[in-house]
Amino acid sequence: MKDNLIQRYSAAERINHWIVAVCFVLLAISGLAFFYPAFFWLTGVFGTPQLARIVHPFVGVVMFLAFGRQFFRYWHHNILNGEDIKWMKAVGTVLKGGEVGDIGRYNGGQKAMFWVMCACMATLLATGVIAWRPYFAENFPIPVIRVALLLHAASAVALIASIIIHVYAALWVQGTIRAMVEGVVTHAWAKKHHPRWFREVTGKK
Amino acid sequence: MALQSLDIQRRSATPTATPQVRGPAEVAKLIDVSVCTGCKACQVACSEWNDIRADVGTCVGVYDNPIDLSAQAWTVMRFSEHEENGRLQWLIRKDGCMHCSDPGCLKACPSPGAIVQFKNGIVDFHQENCIGCGYCVSGCPFNIPRINKEDNKAYKCSLCSDRVAVGQEPSCVKTCPTGAIQFGTKEDMKHVAEDRITDLKRRGFANAGLYDPEGVGGTHVMYVLHHADRPELYHGLPANPAISATVKLWKGLLKPLATVGIAAAGLFGFFHYITVGPNRPDEDHHEETRS
Numbered sequence: 001m002k003d004n005l006i007q008r009y010s011a012a013e014r015i016n017h018w019i020v021a022v023c024f025v026l027l028a029i030s031g032l033a034f035f036y037p038a039f040f041w042l043t044g045v046f047g048t049p050q051l052a053r054i055v056h057p058f059v060g061v062v063m064f065l066a067f068g069r070q071f072f073r074y075w076h077h078n079i080l081n082g083e084d085i086k087w088m089k090a091v092g093t094v095l096k097g098g099e100v101g102d103i104g105r106y107n108g109g110q111k112a113m114f115w116v117m118c119a120c121m122a123t124l125l126a127t128g129v130i131a132w133r134p135y136f137a138e139n140f141p142i143p144v145i146r147v148a149l150l151l152h153a154a155s156a157v158a159l160i161a162s163i164i165i166h167v168y169a170a171l172w173v174q175g176t177i178r179a180m181v182e183g184v185v186t187h188a189w190a191k192k193h194h195p196r197w198f199r200e201v202t203g204k205k
Numbered sequence: 206m207a208l209q210s211l212d213i214q215r216r217s218a219t220p221t222a223t224p225q226v227r228g229p230a231e232v233a234k235l236i237d238v239s240v241c242t243g244c245k246a247c248q249v250a251c252s253e254w255n256d257i258r259a260d261v262g263t264c265v266g267v268y269d270n271p272i273d274l275s276a277q278a279w280t281v282m283r284f285s286e287h288e289e290n291g292r293l294q295w296l297i298r299k300d301g302c303m304h305c306s307d308p309g310c311l312k313a314c315p316s317p318g319a320i321v322q323f324k325n326g327i328v329d330f331h332q333e334n335c336i337g338c339g340y341c342v343s344g345c346p347f348n349i350p351r352i353n354k355e356d357n358k359a360y361k362c363s364l365c366s367d368r369v370a371v372g373q374e375p376s377c378v379k380t381c382p383t384g385a386i387q388f389g390t391k392e393d394m395k396h397v398a399e400d401r402i403t404d405l406k407r408r409g410f411a412n413a414g415l416y417d418p419e420g421v422g423g424t425h426v427m428y429v430l431h432h433a434d435r436p437e438l439y440h441g442l443p444a445n446p447a448i449s450a451t452v453k454l455w456k457g458l459l460k461p462l463a464t465v466g467i468a469a470a471g472l473f474g475f476f477h478y479i480t481v482g483p484n485r486p487d488e489d490h491h492e493e494t495r496s
Contacts, residue, residue, distance in 0.1 A: 033315075034315045034338065035315070035460070035463070036460065037218035037219060037220055037315070037317060038220060040218055040315065040316065040317055043336075049316055049334075049336045050335075050336045050337060050357075052336070053336040053337055053338050054337075095477065095481065096481060097481060097482075097484050131339070133337060133338060133339040133352060133357070134337070134352060134354065134357055137339055137342075138352075142342065142343055142348060143449070143451075145339075145342070145343050146343045146449050146451040146452055146455075147451055149340070149343055149451075149452075149455055150451050150452075150454055150455040150459070153455055153459055153463070154459060157459070157462070157463040157466055157467065158466075160467055160470075161466045161467050161469070161470040162470075164467065164470035164471055164474065165470055165473075165474070168470075168473075168474035168477075168478075171474075171478075171483075172474075172477070172478060172483060172484050173483075173484045174483045174484060174485045174486075175485075175486065186486065188486035189486050191486070192486045193486075
């Protein structure tokens with residue numbers, strides 16, 4: 001590896017991330033098709049409408065398992081601390097391109113995103129199982145299924161909006177995509193956005 | 206393509222207008238519970254006309270057989286024993302789709318054209334468009350649609366839309382030996398019901414009345430009940446059926462909220478990028494940080 005590069009994500013982590021990402025895109029497309037009548041044609045992503053209804057939950061399970069692996073990889077990096085609160089309070093400065101706080105591996109926004117994703121994923125799995133026909137739904141009372149369908153749609157919308165922010169943040173902060181594609185970031189990137197993490201991995205000031 | 210006599214009023218998951226020009230009269234099936242003897246001829250007629258055969262069940266200690274609606278049993282007689290003033294009343298209700306004016310199944314259905322409501326009021330399932338998600342089951346305030354295990358498609362009473370389209374009454378009406386089931390325009394059926402209710406009141410059923418619940422905009426299957434003040438007596442017939450608030454929220458308010466939320470996230474990103482611009486590390490390192 002070149003001197004000015006730091007390994008941020010291993011190959012296993014990258015593969016794990018992209019499994020979740022591909023599943024998410026397929027689920028979002030077919031899910032929006034079930035949610036918005038005008039987008040019903042998006043069920044075509046799985047061939048036919050009925051196939052979309054059959055395949056969607058299985059892809060959901062794959063996404064949840066892959067995300068579960070990510071959860072155990074990253075949860076301990078995502079405990080909020082004082083610096084993160086400072087970051088969140090000064091998010092306006094951050095959005096103008098400024099840096100706030102002595103940020104470690106992840107900043108307050110990334111940590112908040114992590115926990116939002118965890119909450120959405122858990123809700124989607126639980127409600128998805130309750131509404132899953134023909135395997136599980138008939139074991140639940142109809143009023144429970146109604147609530148599950150509402151929560152499933154609401155948490156899916158929250159997750160889709162969050163992922164748009166997640167993707168945009170990666171595009172906006174140049175050099176970030178490389179971390180999840182090639183696995184590396186530059187010293188300059190790390191020093192600017194994650195100074196504490198930079199010191200920890202390089203031992204430099 | 207529906208027959209002209211079955212012009213479509215509403216179609217599932219279809220936000221644009223359906224044919225509006227012709228305006229056929231609304232029909233209704235009137236079930237006079239006080240005249241029903243529970244012979245189940247209607248169940249047999251339904252099974253014959255629609256070519257559906259429920260499994261021969263086992264006796265579980267009540268007369269109900271089959272014990273519940275299914276994809277092969279679109280109507281079943283519900284027998285309830287009710288004691289009042291030291292007298293036993295055997296309340297028998299023919300259960301099945303009520304053909305609501307505001308159908309919860311149709312509201313919940315995500316598949317265009319899987320559920321239609323004809324101008325005459327009949328709510329019909331078109332199984333070729335059904336994807337088997339079961340949303341109709343959650344949407345229905347009467348717990349009527351059933352998913353078939355073999356093809357994963359939803360089924361329920363069609364009010365014999367195929368017979369009605371060619372000027373015939375539903376098969377259960379045709380076969381009913383006591384005249385407890387009648388069929389005609391909704392207006393006519395209300396008149397018939399009025400006469401029956403007057404008669405029942407004269408015979409001591411002071412609370413006799415018509416079941417045509419407002420909460421679902423009225424129904425195209427109506428009951429004459431001796432105890433219209435307590436419809437629950439008739440095997441849990443809901444007193445004030447309406448589409449669940451949860452379903453309304455899911456199919457109503459959540460959609461514009463979702464649109465605004467998702468669009469806001471996307472638009473924020475776009476405008477942020479073209480106003481603030483990308484966030485790059487120090488200029489000295491510019492070259493090495495291209496992603």
